[in-house]
Amino acid sequence: MRAEHAVQRRLDAIAAALLEMHWGDRSEEFEDLRNAIRMEQET
Template identity: 55%
Template sequence: MTLEHPAERGGSRRGPFEHLAEKASNFTSSPAFFGVCLLLVGIVIGVHIAKAPLTWMLLAGESMTAVTLLLLALLKNSERRAEHAVQQKLDAIAAALLEAQQGESGPARDKLRTAIGVEEQT
């Protein structure tokens, strides 16, 4: 386990968790996930309206809590990687603009080219 920024772990390759986090991010922004959430909320409401035993009410509530915690971890990872990619691009653009202003051609142009696809690498 490491406490490094998700974009800085493991070099330029994405690991299984990063792939899962990206897929979770894509799924949670889809209408299908909204339907799953509506279904889950409907089940919880139905359990309360039906005055089901306390065990069923707890199970319904705990399942919503578990889904929330899993999504929080996965989506936070995706957010941090995207944030890191945007920052790398901004840094590369600033360096390239500075070089262009000074009339030089140096490593900033190469860094800018590399930064363009950085979110695919991390």
């Protein structure tokens, strides 16, 4: 379980960096990533 949590934290950090890099971008991929993060935070 700890390993899964560590992997998830790394993925979250990567996703956050991607969002920050492309903040002005409103492509479909950008919106998909934002929605995926939002869904993860709600669970």
